[in-house]
Amino acid sequence: SAVISQKPSRDICQRGTSLTIQCQVDSQVTMMFWYRQQPGQSLTLIATANQGSEATYESGFVIDKFPISRPNLTFSTLTVSNMSPEDSSIYLCSVGTGQQLQHFGDGTRLSIL
């Protein structure tokens, strides 16, 4: 299985600021995904990030708020822009490997004051 490193592991931010979360994989993968998990809730897909193309966003998520970069097959970033307390969540990246499997990074626990 792929080894996924996600940074930062946690952060406390002021409202109105932006934070960029990095996801690094130890092997080349075609598809990377970004999920959000609000407190006490399940995971919701934000967007799918394929190398060389624009990210595909799910309903309720927009590029201006959650810009994503995918410069190569091992790396992606998610930025949470103009943060408000409602953005306090765990953000997780995942990669698709082999036979439909998906593995996750350790997540970024974000709190907005």
Add this chain to the structure above:
Amino acid sequence: AQKITQTQPGMFVQEKEAVTLDCTYDTSDPSYGLFWYKQPSSGEMIFLIYQGSYDQQNATEGRYSLNFQKARKSANLVISASQLGDSAMYFCALNSGSARQLTFGSGTQLTVLP
């Protein structure tokens, strides 16, 4: 559209006993995959087990087995010989067709009692 339903918000089990966590799903695509993940309080998502819709046998991984009943659209997770370290949130998830992104259920909080 695809949907995953976990009807047990919380479950308790005695250490060393077996426990079944329920999961039902709905998809119109004949090709799909079902996943179970464990999420400890630290927040990471740990992959446990996978079942493909065309797999003839139920998946097993160590103490984890998946009771796959295709006609009933259920994919229950069975944990045998529960350990205190099994206390965590458990999520069932589905992807179908060519889509690789996962749809998650609401989760079941499992507590193993000493």
